[in-house]
Amino acid sequence: MVLETLAECYPQLYLKPGEGMEDAYKDAALRGNRPENHSLELFLGSDRDSLTEEQTPAGPVNVLYLYRREDFENALRLLVYRCRPEEIPPTVGAMTVNGLANWKKINDHRTAYFAAGHTDWAEEWKRFTADKRNYRDILILLSDGPYSGVSAERAGVPQEGWLEISRKIRLYHECTHVICRRLFPQQKEAVWDEVVADAIGIRKALGRYDAKLAGLFLGVSEDGYMGGRLENYIPEKRMGSLPDIAAKVYDLTKWIEQESLEKQGIDSWDFLMYLQERQDDIFRTK
8 A cells, every 4th residue: 555655754644634633743743653553544545546756857756646536635634734624625636745754764864873873863863854855855646537627528638548648737737836946936926837837737748738728727718717727826816807817828828839839849847947937028917
């Protein structure tokens, strides 16, 4: 079971989401302690689950795919929402968790430290944790299901291949976010980030960019805003600008489509670098 391996790293997976779990969460996630009667009975598991490593321009990223929707939602509650019984919207099909303390890395280092004859663990702990890369992880969680809730029929894709395409779009969408935050930390524009992440996801999954498909995901077309994910990335105080932003997003998808065609010979990660370099010139919503 994939989650058995993962729980060695993140013991909060042994918990059950619920009210009043703050202390139990802190004991597991922040101190690395397993619950006394620990088990993973919360999770159904599937032989389709997987834990893999994806190589990106910003370094390797761990990817957890959970086939069963209830397992995906419970993993989010335990790893993202600190054991709170949050409702997970059906439109959420993937999420990146930053800064997870990996207690297997910590415990393995501690064991090796003492095995080497050293004794001052308190001092070594300070040194080891000074570099967060030693023990904190970035984990992408993926679920199954059609991307953005768009059916195969609406996407214009054969039914039997759509779920696999959706999974690839989710994977590379989230990898794009990781790359942008690591390599372009000052460039934070939520709408741009989503359009570009979808663009790279689509391009990696299909081998080409499709502006019409991107519009379906976000809910934009030449006729205006149709309702979709776009509104999730606009602050409440700016919702009055939604029609104007939707028009900008539609124009942006068409521009990306043309640029992608002209640069179809370059790798999608190189195309991402090109888009990021053009952000300030091409798109602003503020």
